[in-house]
Each structure stands twice: as structure tokens, then as C-alpha cells.
Amino acid sequence: MKTKYRHAALFFLLMLLALFGTATIVSAQETGMFVLYKYQKSMGTETYAITKKDGVVNLSTEFQLKFIGSGFSLDTTLKLNEKDLTPLYFETKGMTSTRTRVDAKVEVSEKGTATITNFGEVSTHTPRGRFFTVFQPAPVSPQMMLFRYWKRNKIKNAIPLLPGGSAKIEYLGSDEIGVSGTKWKLKRYAIDGVMWGREIAWFDKDDRLIALVSADAEMDRFEAVREGFGDSLEYFVKTAAGDAVNQLKNISRKIKPIYQDKFALVGGTLVGGTDFATVSDSIILVKNGKILSVGKRSETKVPDDFPVFDATGKTILPGFFDMHAHATQAEWFPASLAAGITTMRDAANELEFIVPIRDAEKSGEITVSPRLILAGYIDSGPSSVGKMKAETPAEARAIVRKYKRAGFEQIKIYHSLKKELIKVVTEEAHKLDMTVTGHIPRGVSIWDAVEDGYDQVNHLGFVFPIMTSRTPGAERNFDPASKAALAGFRFLKENRIVVEPTLARGENSSKVFGDSFSSTEPGVKKAPFEFQALIKSMGVPAESAARRQRGRAFGLQVLKALHEAGIPLVVGTDLVVPGHTEFREIELFVAAGLSPIDAIKAATIVPARAMKVDSKLGTIEEGKLADLAVVDGNPLESISEIRNVRYVIKGGKMFNTGPLWRSVGFQP
Ligand SMILES: [Zn+2]
Incomplete structure (x- = not known):
């Protein structure tokens, strides 16, 4: 079925349920759709629906890509305890990009033991304390639930994840964007650990995910933007780029060079000298970002004020x-x-x-x-x-x-x-x-x-x-x-x-x-x-x-x-x-x-x-x-x-x- 129709059908069904549903019937709490982009080119959609029944919150998503001709899909289900959004069940199966596939499941027993199945390999794990179930950057809606879990439980430290790893969420700032004449106040966060590296995500006052700038499962630049917010795509990309610059500046401040200005590398085997020659037992003098001189130890003097790095071996x-x-x-x-x-x-x-x-x-x-x-x-x-x-x-x-x-x-x-x-x-x-x-x-x-x-x-x-x-x-x-x-x-x-x-x-x-x-x-x-x-x-x-x-x-x-x-x-x-x-x-x-x-x-x-x-x-x-x-x-x-x-x-x-x-x- 075409995504558009599938989404319409899902929406229609949920509307019916909302109209005629009673306490015992599942009622749709929330639905939404994200347009998925690669290098800012639209290449698919993700739709999600959240329902509640008997104290269980159920998120189901359909993630569909149409990249370079072929289409791929991925189906994911996440069930959470309504009380504090602790995961009960998670399953994700299908293609997460044109060349990546997942087949993972986490089932949490009443005693709190999680059975993890990943590509048919089964293991068990009993989390102590808080944890969440989310796997890889696609689909994006489970990350929205991770965010709500984090917020609901006022978590300070990293959240252990199943099947593995841990995630950290950090508040970065607030942004105001205009959508067809209306102003939206959004809060911007970094999510680190679902995907390798930091993803930048925007949420509205109801904790709905509005946009996510990240890389996809095949490591291409990737954006997910909620339907209706597409005009702000470039804004999201640029703002996330600013965050990336800040992140790299921070790392630059933390990791200091062990030598700079001037120093000597003494005793190493140099490969790639003039005519790509090799020089054993060499001395390389470095000054002001450049190579000051290169030579054999027997023929080169190290100035007194040059710190020496012993490069023997x-x-x-x-x-x-x-x-x-x-x-x-x-x-x-x-x-x-x-x-x-x-x-x-x-x-x-x-x-x-x-x-x-x-x-x-x-x-x-x-x-x-x-x-x-x-x-x-x-x-x-x-x-x-x-x-x-x-x-x-x-x-x-x-x-x-x-x-x-x-x-x-x-x-x-x-x-x-x-x-x-x-x-x-x-x-x-x-x-x-x-x-x-x-x-x-x-x-x-x-x-x-x-x-x-x-x-x-x-x-x-x-x-x-x-x-x-x-x-x-x-x-x-x-x-x-x-x-x-x-x-x-x-x-x-x-x-x-x-x-x-x-x-x-x-x-x-x-x-x-x-x-x-x-x-x-x-x-x-x-x-x-x-x-x-x-x-x-x-x-x-x-x-x-x-x-x-x-x-x-x-x-x-x-x-x-x-x-x-x-x-x-x-x-x-x-x-x-x-x-x-x-x-x-x-x-x-x-x-x-x-x-x-x-x-x-x-x-x-x-x-x-x-x-x-x-x-x-x-x-x-x-x-x-x-x-x-x-x-x-x-x-x-x-x-x-x-x-x-x-x-x-x-x-x-x-x-x-x-x-x-x-x-x-x-x-x-
Ligand atoms: Zn390439």
C-alpha cells in the first residue's frame, strides 16, 4: 500500500476508534507522521500511533524508505507501563536503510528479566533500576518515548538501553520557529547513545518530537521532520550544525596538545622524507606549525629550548x-x-x-x-x-x-x-x-x-x-x-x-x-x-x-x-x-x-x-x-x-x- 493511503487508513481507523471507543476498547491517544530526509531530500515517511489500554501504552510505527528506486520498510512496536513508561516489550524488524537490517526483540517479564533476541541470538538480562528499550536511529518515534521516559522519571545520568548501550539526554536551548504564521516554541536536546554520536532533537510543549537531525543507519546525513514543519528543515540542519561546531570546540578545549609551538622528535624511523626516503634514527624539529628541519641524529642539533619527544622504536x-x-x-x-x-x-x-x-x-x-x-x-x-x-x-x-x-x-x-x-x-x-x-x-x-x-x-x-x-x-x-x-x-x-x-x-x-x-x-x-x-x-x-x-x-x-x-x-x-x-x-x-x-x-x-x-x-x-x-x-x-x-x-x-x-x- 502506498504510504499516503496507509497513513490515511490508519488515521481513519483511529478516528473511528476515538469516536466509538469505550474504556475497554483501544483509543488512539496520539498519531503523527514524520517526513524522512537524506541530505535534505525527502525519501520516505514514518507514521506512528500511540494507544493506551489496561495500563499499557503502545507505540507502533511504520518507517518507509524509497531511496534510489527500491522501497524498504521497517515495523516497530514498543509497549510501556503507563505509570512511569517503563518498557515491557520492544520489537523492531526490517530495513533501517538501503543496506542495513534489524531483527531485534526485547521482552520484559513480570519479574523484570529481559529476554533479548538479536538476529536469532537469545540472551537474558535483569536491569537494575531504570532502563529503556530502543535500538538504532530508525524509526525515530521510540526516541520520542525515550525522551518522555527520561523527563517523566527526572533522570539525571545515562539511561541503560536494551538490547545494549546507554543514552544521555542534554538540554541545549530553546528555539522559536514560524509555521504558516504561527509561532512555535521548541526545546532542543542532544540525544547521545541511541545512534553513535549526538543526535539533535526538537520537542514541543507536549513533548512531541518535531524534528531530529542525525545520521541514518548507513551513516548518511538524515533528518526527520514532523508533517507541517518541513519549511523549517534548513533551520533545523543549520542549528544542529552549530551544535556540532560547539561540541567540537568543547572537545578541543578539553584535549590539550602534549606539545606545540616547538619540539623535537628524536630517534624515530622517518618514512616519507625528500623523495619519500626513509631515515632511521632521525630528528624532526617542529616550530610554529611547520617542519623546521629534518635529518639524521648524527647530523642534527636540537636547540636547547626545544622539548624532546623520544621516538625510539x-x-x-x-x-x-x-x-x-x-x-x-x-x-x-x-x-x-x-x-x-x-x-x-x-x-x-x-x-x-x-x-x-x-x-x-x-x-x-x-x-x-x-x-x-x-x-x-x-x-x-x-x-x-x-x-x-x-x-x-x-x-x-x-x-x-x-x-x-x-x-x-x-x-x-x-x-x-x-x-x-x-x-x-x-x-x-x-x-x-x-x-x-x-x-x-x-x-x-x-x-x-x-x-x-x-x-x-x-x-x-x-x-x-x-x-x-x-x-x-x-x-x-x-x-x-x-x-x-x-x-x-x-x-x-x-x-x-x-x-x-x-x-x-x-x-x-x-x-x-x-x-x-x-x-x-x-x-x-x-x-x-x-x-x-x-x-x-x-x-x-x-x-x-x-x-x-x-x-x-x-x-x-x-x-x-x-x-x-x-x-x-x-x-x-x-x-x-x-x-x-x-x-x-x-x-x-x-x-x-x-x-x-x-x-x-x-x-x-x-x-x-x-x-x-x-x-x-x-x-x-x-x-x-x-x-x-x-x-x-x-x-x-x-x-x-x-x-x-x-x-x-x-x-x-x-x-x-x-x-x-x-x-x-x-x-x-
Ligand atoms: Zn561516497
Whole structure:
């Protein structure tokens, strides 16, 4: 049934019940609908109904997404004790986003024992004291009930949650918005712990949820706005962005650099000096945010007034680039920095969110974030990724110019951009001294895209067709050693195309629903419960997982072939596990057959060149910005030691990575 009709039918039914209901019949206490957005583009609805019967409050919701063609639904029921809203029963089953699925149930017995079923795994838990049942960010109405529970019981501390984790609610302030001439006074809160990171929520005087700005289960920017309040969407997004800036400023005030101004790193193995040379037993002097000098200990003197950091047994690398971030929540910034990422190319975000954070990082008010290089997305048509879409050349140029004015360095073409707009976008971008990266839109050949002006391509899969003949209808037999493939690689090389494969993201997309992913990515075990649950919910059914796994092995061969053909390759994460996916991507470059040093270059100097910042970043050389990662052990000997980033230096500020991880709920 179409959502609209379903909602109407539900409403009608509840009206009937309200009219004819007696004390023994269920009567509708409250109904509502939220419009769901991704990157401020409407992509579904959530309807809810609250009824009361025999001392039990029952919330039922229908959450429906229609994103990129296919539709998904999720049904959730929550039963609460009417007296104090203590949960009695909770069940949620279905798709929470295009690639996440939940199947969880919590049943609380009269004795107070909770039986938890999650993907068929059963456990029991007896909560002591207050608790609530809510799981993941979708649907949003259970969070409204969590809020009412918190308020009703005047809870001061974190609320333990079932199936797991805990939530904190914090009052942030009050906002007044106008809705068709009427003023609404709303109160704004941060909810932390249902979803990894802070969600911003607005409630009215009756504790009805009006809007929620968050990330969805697949970590995209997500907004839920109550029907009738849609005109204030941008206001909600901007206000939540302001809260994110404040949150990052607060963390910046709390986590002080262990060294800044001037200091010396003495005795470490330096990797990535001039010509990317390795220097053992090195001395690096840092002053005023820059590298003052680099050399062998035997040839360098440390000035008396420079504090010394003993780097014996450590490897010092140029700070990493993550070339495919989507920092959709404030927490991504400290987590990325903790992983040694000192420059993040954000490859599509909400302008209203990322720009104020970028500005506060630039001005130095936010220190716990990598530097930001921004790529703004552009798309067309009904299945566009977000609201930045163009149907005409004039609209396309206007969007490119809008990004340029906001200080973006790059445009990212998404999968539905009209073929005839590609050249318009690349020409406008190049004219404004911006580069262009992207997916290859549906129905467009990679040859045409490259000839139309692409500088870079995201995701290895989009490069596969280059291994076949350009002739339409030619056999699509991908063999990286074939003559056609070699000709294709030459074509990419001649056009100086940079490829960013996102192999680790592919690995995550190939896993089975319910799998913890920790055998592939050990970083998962360091994440808080709610993040681990999110990762568990990602994936595909077992049948498709096996096929995708084979595709991944082939991808490694293609990466190696591209490398041998001399095509610049760069490391990018595309979400998954904050920080850790950077390590995994570097490991996979080595698994594909690149040397550890080439894999490290792909995370440092190669992206610095691709983004035209190599005069300041990408190597450890005198005069460059002091952006460094200090690692225990030697990743040149065993690439997984890249995971041991103990200190990170950005702009001459040196941080212990432990507090950075803990500031976003991760174990170091
Ligand atoms: Zn992406």
C-alpha cells in the first residue's frame, strides 16, 4: 500500500476508534507522521500511533524508505507501563536503510528479566533500576518515548538501553520557529547513545518530537521532520550544525596538545622524507606549525629550548589523507584525527553542516579535526542523492559556483547526473580552479566521462569497463592482462586520472547481515555498543555475499594492474568504521600486491598531489606543515602496524590519540 493511503487508513481507523471507543476498547491517544530526509531530500515517511489500554501504552510505527528506486520498510512496536513508561516489550524488524537490517526483540517479564533476541541470538538480562528499550536511529518515534521516559522519571545520568548501550539526554536551548504564521516554541536536546554520536532533537510543549537531525543507519546525513514543519528543515540542519561546531570546540578545549609551538622528535624511523626516503634514527624539529628541519641524529642539533619527544622504536609518517570521507556527524572528526588522518577530503556532505566545521577548523577554534578539503556533490533527476541537483546547464553552473563561493575545492559527480551536464560541470569547475571527481553516472561510459573532463574516479567498480573495448556492444570480459585492458589503462594514464578504489568499503558491503565484521576489521571491537550494532546490521543476504566476495578478490588484481600501469591510486574510506577503515584500506593496497611504501604513498603524497597541496603536505620535509603520524613499530615491515598510531601531529600540535578516541566513545 502506498504510504499516503496507509497513513490515511490508519488515521481513519483511529478516528473511528476515538469516536466509538469505550474504556475497554483501544483509543488512539496520539498519531503523527514524520517526513524522512537524506541530505535534505525527502525519501520516505514514518507514521506512528500511540494507544493506551489496561495500563499499557503502545507505540507502533511504520518507517518507509524509497531511496534510489527500491522501497524498504521497517515495523516497530514498543509497549510501556503507563505509570512511569517503563518498557515491557520492544520489537523492531526490517530495513533501517538501503543496506542495513534489524531483527531485534526485547521482552520484559513480570519479574523484570529481559529476554533479548538479536538476529536469532537469545540472551537474558535483569536491569537494575531504570532502563529503556530502543535500538538504532530508525524509526525515530521510540526516541520520542525515550525522551518522555527520561523527563517523566527526572533522570539525571545515562539511561541503560536494551538490547545494549546507554543514552544521555542534554538540554541545549530553546528555539522559536514560524509555521504558516504561527509561532512555535521548541526545546532542543542532544540525544547521545541511541545512534553513535549526538543526535539533535526538537520537542514541543507536549513533548512531541518535531524534528531530529542525525545520521541514518548507513551513516548518511538524515533528518526527520514532523508533517507541517518541513519549511523549517534548513533551520533545523543549520542549528544542529552549530551544535556540532560547539561540541567540537568543547572537545578541543578539553584535549590539550602534549606539545606545540616547538619540539623535537628524536630517534624515530622517518618514512616519507625528500623523495619519500626513509631515515632511521632521525630528528624532526617542529616550530610554529611547520617542519623546521629534518635529518639524521648524527647530523642534527636540537636547540636547547626545544622539548624532546623520544621516538625510539616508533615510525614517523606524513599525516594521512582520507580521500573519501563523509563526515556526517561531529564524532567523525576526532576519530579520523585519532587514526593519524590529518587531511580529509569530504566527498559529499550537507553544505550547511560541513562548511561551519571547516571554517572553525581553519580558524583554529576546532583543533581535534583533520584539515578539510571539500568536494560538493551534484546530481540530477528523481533518484538524486540529495537536494543539490541540476537539470539544465544553467542550474549545473549555478551549483558549481555556489560550492566555489563556499570555498569547496572540488565537485563530485553522482550517479544520476545527466550525461549532457558532465561537460558543463567540468568546464565550469576547471574555470574556477576546482577539480572534478565522481561516480560514472548511469548510461555514461568511462571513456566519455574522462574525455568530458573528469580528473578523478571514486570506487574501483566504475573503472572496470575500461578493461573492455570502447566499441559499444563489445564483449564485457574483464581481464586486467588483456590488450583491451592495457589500452584502457593507458587511456587513463594519458588523461592523468586518479583512482580512489574504496576497497574496504566494498569489503563491508559484501558481508552478511548480522555478522560482526570484527574478523575483517578488528577496529570494530573498540567501538561502543551502538556502533557495533550498526555495523552488524549492514550487509547483504548470504547468497549475494559469496558472489561479492569473489568480486572483491578480482578487484585486488585490478588494483595491482592499475598500479603497474602507473595510474595514481589514493586511499579513501567512504565511511564504515571511523579511522580504522583508513588502516584497512592501506592493508588492502598491500594485499593487492603494492609494497608497503607504495600503499603509504597512496595515503600521503599521491593524494597531496591529486589535491594540489603537495607543496605543503604529503611528505616530511623542511618548510612543509607539521602534519605527522607517530606509529609504534614499523609498518614497512608489517603493514598492520599502521594501526598503532599513538600520536598525531597536525599543524604542529601533537596529540596523544587515546583521549581523541575516548572523546567519541571508542577504546584507543
Ligand atoms: Zn561516497
